[in-house]
Amino acid sequence: MKKYVPIEDGDYYLTPEGYRCFTEQYHLKRGYCCESGCRHCPYGFDKNALKKK
Known part of the structure; x- marks a missing residue:
């Protein structure tokens, strides 16, 4: 089970x-x-490195 990480100032932007x-x-x-x-x-x-050619 993944731990809960509370969101604080500076954790995201819109x-x-x-x-x-x-x-x-x-x-x-x-x-x-x-x-x-x-x-x-x-x-x-890198998500692009996983793409199959």
């Missing part, structure tokens, strides 16, 4: 489209990579 975008600060606090290709992933995951 994009111009109105979506919540999590920052590197939040990802580091969470402690793992979800492998979803997050915009601010500090773990170096």
